[in-house]
Amino acid sequence: MSGFFSDKLAALEPYVPGEQPRDMRYVKLNTNESPFPPAPAVLRAVEAEAGGLNLYCDPACTELRAAAAALYGLDPENVLPVNGSDEALYFAFTAFCGPARPMAFADITYGFYPVFAAVTGTPAHIIPLREDFSLDPADYCGLGETVVLANPNAPTGLALAPAEIEKILLSNPDNVVLVDEAYVDFGADSCVPLIGKYENLLVVQTFSKSRSLAGARLGFALGSPTLISGLNTVKFSTNPYNVNRMTQAAGIAAIASQDYTLTNCRRIGENRAYTAGALETMGFRVLPSKANFLFAAHPAASGQVLYRALKDRGVLVRWFDKPRIRDWLRITVGSREQMDALLAALKTILNDERGA
């Protein structure tokens, strides 16, 4: 490590994103993107906006905020547009946590939470999920700490009902409860309707998954005006133009293309059921997912062996070299053709394993 760097940097273990191969040879099922292109109105809006790139964008994202507020049934002061929901998470760790203000989260959850904890000097209070990977809300009740829950959780796909999360909110009135709803559009119930009721609730959503905009980087923090103003202080202290001109235009058009989004979510739900059934027939254990991915393990082959063998056959899935989940694969639910390619490759691999 270079002498130029601070002690904090020297100790930092950065987040490792899923592979993004440049050659596009793979059936790419490793980072939970949408297999569908952005809505046609999004493509038109981005093209129309490109001529204005010589000028800074609106730092308040006025039109986008208004459109998002209408979409979520909120007021504009409840909404902060962000450069991907990762930025909202970072703003939240910066605004609500720190050396004397721990953050509680599950042992098996989104891998960026421990990294944001480290970069903001926040002690991580890690709470193990149950044996079956479900989360016991009682573990978070009365904690007196800031809490972050991914709901549905990643990489398990399991979701809590908002009534369960309400217990956590009620019992931690002086601390923020952050609900990361990156995958909520694929079948879980959102906590957004609770925002008017709980000043300590912050919901984070993304347009990367259900709205096919992973490459545009757009997400939203949704919460009480108090919480949103705290996040705005962080934003205007770091990057006031955090959502660029083309992404603001894309977001407004994506919100106006709600039928397109709903159709795609329905298609992903159908492909998820189809793939889960086929995996179970092959002997996989598959968790009941409410997200656009499946978490699956096979008794006859380790996660690492399956990940490598799939990659050799041109199918990229996510394998985490971490305690408790080494035998599992996280598989993005894509188009029917992608799912058939995955299933065909797995059949061959499992046959080879049996013959070996």
Ligand SMILES: Cc1ncc(COP(=O)(O)O)c(C=O)c1O
């Ligand atoms: C649980 C969870 N939260 C947040 C994100 C970040 O999404 P983005 O920054 O693309 O909005 C991801 C990305 O995969 C995720 O899995």
